Each structure stands twice: as structure tokens, then as C-alpha cells.
Amino acid sequence: MSEVLVLVDHVDGAVRKPTYELLAIAKRLGSPAAVFIGAADAADAVVEAVKGYGAEKVYVVDDTEIKGYLVAPKAEVLQQLATQANPDAILITSSAEGKEIAARLAIKLESGLITDAVDVQAGPVTTQSVFAGNYTVQAKVTKGTPIITVKPNAAAPEEGAGAGVKEAFAASISESAKKAKIFASQPRAASGRPELTEAAIVVSGGRGTGGNFEPVENFADSLGAAVGASRAAVDSGWKPHAFQVGQTGKTVSPQLYVAAGISGAIQHRAGMQTSKTIVAINKDEEAPIFELVDFGVVGDLHTVLPAATEEIIKRKG
Numbered sequence: 001m002s003e004v005l006v007l008v009d010h011v012d013g014a015v016r017k018p019t020y021e022l023l024a025i026a027k028r029l030g031s032p033a034a035v036f037i038g039a040a041d042a043a044d045a046v047v048e049a050v051k052g053y054g055a056e057k058v059y060v061v062d063d064t065e066i067k068g069y070l071v072a073p074k075a076e077v078l079q080q081l082a083t084q085a086n087p088d089a090i091l092i093t094s095s096a097e098g099k100e101i102a103a104r105l106a107i108k109l110e111s112g113l114i115t116d117a118v119d120v121q122a123g124p125v126t127t128q129s130v131f132a133g134n135y136t137v138q139a140k141v142t143k144g145t146p147i148i149t150v151k152p153n154a155a156a157p158e159e160g161a162g163a164g165v166k167e168a169f170a171a172s173i174s175e176s177a178k179k180a181k182i183f184a185s186q187p188r189a190a191s192g193r194p195e196l197t198e199a200a201i202v203v204s205g206g207r208g209t210g211g212n213f214e215p216v217e218n219f220a221d222s223l224g225a226a227v228g229a230s231r232a233a234v235d236s237g238w239k240p241h242a243f244q245v246g247q248t249g250k251t252v253s254p255q256l257y258v259a260a261g262i263s264g265a266i267q268h269r270a271g272m273q274t275s276k277t278i279v280a281i282n283k284d285e286e287a288p289i290f291e292l293v294d295f296g297v298v299g300d301l302h303t304v305l306p307a308a309t310e311e312i313i314k315r316k317g
Contacts, residue, residue: 010038057165116151126138230262255275257279
């Protein structure tokens with residue numbers, strides 16, 4: 001069975017959830033092989049982590065010489081590894097960085113590229129949500145090694161031990177790939193909540209909050225959810241743009257999406273309508289959001305959400 005390469009998405013050696021989702025998809029396509037580009041002293045922990053989700057092999061690339069550079073060196077690493085391993089496919093998380101790595105890699109390998117897949121089945125055949133989420137299409141790479149970026153929450157992580165064979169890989173990075181380097185960055189303050197684009201549950205607030213996001217945040221915290229916002233809430237200055245869900249914000253596809261006080265304009269729908277289950281709370285029973293939802297509550301979010309939060313906390317006991 002041929003290998004399917006999965007680029008490990010991590011922060012300082014801490015493997016992020018989308019990697020485990022990609023490994024679950026890789027099992028459908030072939031033999032999962034993780035690619036860790038990072039610090040050598042974090043490699044053993046990463047190997048154990050991805051092994052627990054089915055990685056049969058883990059290629060370890062020491063990033064001492066390329067740490068801090070932008071995406072070009074990672075694309076060269078994957079190019080050289082793919083040339084050696086001849087994988088059936090290469091899977092990368094659909095983040096801003098992941099898509100740029102994938103694009104550069106596709107050019108280097110002269111291979112087809114599919115981005116923002118919401119499902120991948122044997123073939124590999126991908127499913128994408130297009131035209132602001134109004135249509136789904138299936139596609140397949142017809143030239144070279146399929147390179148696919150996959151949106152978070154496209155698959156559920158599947159625990160199950162793989163062989164986890166560790167193999168060091170030394171890549172030769174060109175000087176042209178080292179032309180852009182980050183010398184300083186300002187990390188975003190930790191909120192204790194999941195990352196918006198990766199969260200299994202998202203609770204978003206809109207104009208109906210009146211600027212008071214406390215009921216939305218308390219409800220989200222009771223569920224261990226991320227907090228989002230509509231464009232109207234962001235434009236009003238109630239939340240930073242990093243929280244915006246929509247066509248000009250972030251696209252999310254959680255297992256559960258709760259829209260509180262959001263009318264459901266097409267701009268917002270484009271960012272969340274691939275969610276598996278959608279719940280809306282709105283005082284206006286004619287709000288467009290109700291055309292999209294699985295469950296709807298006609299009521300004031302400032303009454304509904306605190307009651308729901310209280311009940312959830314009570315049941316957690």
C-alpha cells in the first residue's frame with residue numbers, strides 16, 4: 001500500500017487537531033505517513049502523538065536551518081520527500097500557510113492541486129463547497145501527485161495505533177527559499193477557547209446582542225466552544241475582525257454552529273453553512289437564518305442563552 005503524506009500542523013511540537021483529522025482521511029487512501037518539520041527535541045513526542053492516530057511512518061525533518069523562514073523551505077522539503085517516497089497523495093491543513101505551501105509544492109512537482117476540501121474519499125475524490133456555499137462539487141487531480149488541502153472538521157480523528165516508524169529526512173534548502181524571514185511577531189493573547197476555524201462547536205453573536213456578548217461567551221464556555229461574530233457585530237466594534245465568520249471573515253465547518261441574534265445574510269452564510277448542525281436564536285421569526293437551520297428558537301438571546309447555559313452547567317453536575 002502506497003504512502004499518503006500528511007504534513008503535521010503543530011505549534012512548537014504540540015500537534016494540532018487538524019493533523020489527526022488528516023490522518024483519518026489518509027487511512028482511506030493508503031498508508032498514513034506523517035511529516036514533522038520542527039525541533040529535533042520535540043520529535044519523539046510528536047511521533048508518539050501521531051502514532052496513536054494511525055501514522056505508520058513519521059518522517060522527521062530538523063528545522064534548525066529553516067526555522068523562522070516563511071513557507072518556501074517547507075515546500076522544498078515536501079518536494080524532495082515526495083520525489084523519494086512517491087506518495088499516492090499529499091494532505092495539508094487548509095490554513096493560510098498550508099495553502100501557500102501546497103501551491104508552491106504543486107508548481108515544484110508539476111502536480112494538480114485542490115484546496116479547501118470538506119471531504120476526501122478513495123480515488124482520491126474530493127468534495128468542495130463553492131459559490132458561497134451554495135453548491136458542492138466533486139473533483140479529482142488528473143496530473144501528478146494529488147496535493148489536497150483539507151478544511152478543519154472535515155473528518156473525525158480516529159484513534160488507533162500505527163507502527164509509527166521514525167525516519168530522519170535531511171532536505172537541501174536552496175538560498176532562494178530563504179529570502180523572507182520573520183524576525184518578530186506578536187502572538188495573540190490566549191483566550192482559553194478553541195481556535196475558531198478548528199473548533200467542533202462555534203457560538204456566534206450578531207447585531208441582536210446589542211454589543212453585549214456576555215451571554216454568547218458564557219454559553220460558549222459551558223460547551224467548550226469557540227466564539228464567533230457576524231460582520232455587523234464586527235463593524236460595530238463589538239468584536240475584533242479575527243472573530244468574524246463570513247465571506248470576508250473566517251470560514252468554519254464545526255459539528256455544531258449556534259447563531260445568536262444573527263439575521264442570516266448571505267455574507268454570513270458563506271462562512272458557516274457547511275456546519276453539520278445549525279441552531280439559530282432570533283427574535284424575528286422571519287429572519288433568513290431560519291431557512292438554513294436544523295433547529296430554530298424564536299426568542300431573545302439574552303433570555304434563551306442564560307437559561308440554556310444554566311441547564312448545561314446543571315447537567316454537567
